[in-house]
Ligand SMILES: Nc1ncnc2c1ncn2[C@@H]1O[C@H](COP(=O)(O)OP(=O)(O)OP(=O)(O)O)[C@@H](O)[C@H]1O
């Protein structure tokens with residue numbers, strides 16, 4: 001009977017009257033807020049899944065991509081009552097058919113979904129904010145528990161996906177754990193305790209005014225378990241891993257954007273940092289009393305052989321990444337850098353606060369060997385103790401001098417794992433003995449001598465490179481000058497930004 005305008009006005013009036021006299025207030029949480037997905041909607045859905053499994057009579061069941069668990073949810077237009085700090089909250093899942101498709105850059109779903117929260121007006125100032133925070137936290141926890149962990153990579157370079165994400169991810173299923181990791185048990189225990197303290201240290205970091213992050217530098221020869229250690233850390237803490245490929249990052253601001261798109265409770269890894277960008281010691285060619293380039297301001301800042309030639313991402317950019325204000329845009333994050341040559345790294349990168357713990361992954365020691373024997377051949381603790389032929393004792397005598405990596409030992413054990421256990425060990429012992437003899441030959445160099453020679457070779461290479469650059473600059477002064485000016489302009493601008 002009523003014309004539509006009148007009908008609308010009457011409904012509005014009734015609504016107002018109802019709201020005035022009702023002791024409840026209502027909050028609509030729609031799935032899509034304008035064009036963006038409403039994070040709170042997703043969080044409520046996940047949160048209610050924890051109580052719905054117990055209370056609801058009609059439930060929807062879902063299993064997310066990459067997830068190994070099922071979640072329950074409220075069915076369409078169903079209700080559920082929850083309590084928080086003594087107050088009652090009633091949730092209703094409201095699903096309505098969307099009217100004619102309005103113009104939108106992205107197609108909207110046919111159904112309009114949302115949750116309506118009803119709480120008493122008197123409870124609103126007391127619980128609303130805390131309740132919503134509680135929902136977000138619980139939802140994140142449930143997601144983490146249900147979702148398999150992810151391994152992210154920035155292999156697309158700076159390109160973003162349709163949701164504006166620069167990271168690509170795959171489920172992370174590395175089976176390495178601290179149990180399977182072969183290293184000294186005391187060292188292992190120390191690292192685990194450190195990780196545990198970190199994960200439980202929210203209050204401590206708040207109290208001391210420190211950003212909730214920690215840096216680990218893993219260094220040692222190839223095949224000593226650096227990557228396995230990272231996987232073990234992720235499995236131990238239940239964190240995602242962001243494997244940052246620095247060679248795919250072109251500018252400092254790109255690096256910052258990548259950092260901003262990482263989540264909390266994650267490990268950000270840069271493998272082989274010495275090979276990724278030119279991080280040679282900046283003080284080598286610097287005139288005395290001149291501050292290091294990262295502290296210099298103005299147009300000449302952050303240029304020079306170490307900073308802006310080979311790659312436009314600079315050491316300062318990387319330092320800011322791990323330690324600057326931007327590094328705190330999330331919390332509970334671990335930075336792990338790995339290198340085979342710690343001496344190649346700039347001291348600024350190694351200082352406390354950036355890399356809090358330096359972990360040397362050494363050649364296979366005797367305790368580490370026992371762990372590998374247990375993993376690969378199934379030896380129990382003490383199984384070989386007190387043997388007449390003293391296999392264990394012989395292994396202990398030769399292992400250090402053989403300077404063999406856990407990776408090499410693993411390979412040998414895998415090869416012989418079908419043989420009888422003791423035969424496999426004897427074979428390993430033979431290999432270790434022959435390696436020891438090889439190392440002792442007059443022509444063969446000791447580890448220290450090899451390391452020294454390697455350093456000398458690196459220094460020679462660097463000097464040659466610098467000479468080459470100087471020569472090129474002299475040959476084409478005009479071109480070189482222009483190139484340097486352009487570079488200065490760009491880099492100076494970025495530095496100004498960061499300052
Ligand atoms: N400490 C270790 N404990 C258990 N397994 C190990 C250990 N070190 C190496 N391995 C075995 O050797 C293989 C190579 O190890 P990993 O990739 O962790 O070495 P890495 O130190 O990262 O080497 P690189 O410096 O070349 O990257 C792994 O598959 C792992 O099974």
Ligand SMILES: [Mg+2]
Nearest residue numbers: 226227228271
């Ligand atoms: Mg590795």
